[in-house]
Amino acid sequence: MRENPLLKARKEHYAIGAFNVNTFDEMVAIADAAAQVKLPVMLMASMSSAKFFTPSVFADLVHTLDRSYPIDIIAHLDHCTDPELLLTCAREGFDSVMYDGSHTPYQDNVRVTGELAAQCHSLGVLIEGELGIIAGEEGPVKSKFSEFTDPDCAGDFIEKTGIDSLAVSIGNQHGFYKGEPKLQFELLEELCGICTAPLVLHGGTGIPGSDIARAIRMGICKVNVGTEIRAAYARGILDYAGQHADDADVRKFVTYLRSRIQETAGRYMECFLGKEDIQ
Numbered sequence: 001m002r003e004n005p006l007l008k009a010r011k012e013h014y015a016i017g018a019f020n021v022n023t024f025d026e027m028v029a030i031a032d033a034a035a036q037v038k039l040p041v042m043l044m045a046s047m048s049s050a051k052f053f054t055p056s057v058f059a060d061l062v063h064t065l066d067r068s069y070p071i072d073i074i075a076h077l078d079h080c081t082d083p084e085l086l087l088t089c090a091r092e093g094f095d096s097v098m099y100d101g102s103h104t105p106y107q108d109n110v111r112v113t114g115e116l117a118a119q120c121h122s123l124g125v126l127i128e129g130e131l132g133i134i135a136g137e138e139g140p141v142k143s144k145f146s147e148f149t150d151p152d153c154a155g156d157f158i159e160k161t162g163i164d165s166l167a168v169s170i171g172n173q174h175g176f177y178k179g180e181p182k183l184q185f186e187l188l189e190e191l192c193g194i195c196t197a198p199l200v201l202h203g204g205t206g207i208p209g210s211d212i213a214r215a216i217r218m219g220i221c222k223v224n225v226g227t228e229i230r231a232a233y234a235r236g237i238l239d240y241a242g243q244h245a246d247d248a249d250v251r252k253f254v255t256y257l258r259s260r261i262q263e264t265a266g267r268y269m270e271c272f273l274g275k276e277d278i279q
């Protein structure tokens with residue numbers, strides 16, 4: 001099986017950025033941003049994005065970029081609630097997948113995540129699980145409320161399932177935050193002390209850079225960002241079209257879009273270095 005890149009990140013106190021993408025241009029822009037800070041990066045497909053590209057095309061595009069860039073670029077499936085699709089992605093070349101059983105009863109989450117982990121590992125694919133409920137909406141998974149990750153269950157969950165990383169709910173949310181996000185650093189500290197698997201922070205959009213950097217220094221090894229990439233993409237299209245309505249030069253248009261996405265992803269990546277002086 002491929003080495004878990006999150007273990008190296010944890011040891012060296014940085015995080016791997018994991019960005020949701022729906023087009024090849026987002027992939028290129030994010031790869032460019034990652035190459036600038038010399039960090040590995042994960043390009044993530046939601047379930048609908050995996051179907052939109054088809055799993056093999058998504059994985060092949062990521063692997064093509066991985067061969068062309070001096071950094072590791074990893075194909076990851078985000079928040080999958082469908083075991084069949086998850087295993088298809090694992091067989092068709094994804095390096096890493098997430099099974100999200102967080103909305104199911106604890107024992108069911110343990111059983112299904114554990115079964116999928118065994119199958120993924122036999123294919124050489126890494127798997128992320130989730131415990132606790134993250135408020136907001138991400139693909140098929142939505143919740144109006146948060147349920148923080150229970151530290152009494154976290155160690156047991158990791159041990160019984162054999163997952164390679166665990167997504168935690170510590171005040172983070174999907175989508176844009178209403179009001180200032182408040183991460184529960186005491187809970188994170190407790191979870192870091194208990195969990196043998198690297199921890200993942202979802203809902204990176206809108207969390208202050210200083211809080212992200214602090215969470216990374218404490219032990220977060222992967223940070224997911226989706227909403228702000230989608231927003232940068234949509235705003236880029238509207239801005240460019242508003243100013244160049246008659247310009248049919250597609251490459252100029254795409255170059256502009258890529259630069260907007262690269263700039264947005266780049267701001268997050270500076271935080272992923274986990275340094276003290278991020279504002």
Ligand SMILES: [Zn+2]
Binds near residue numbers: 079202203224
């Ligand atoms: Zn998420």
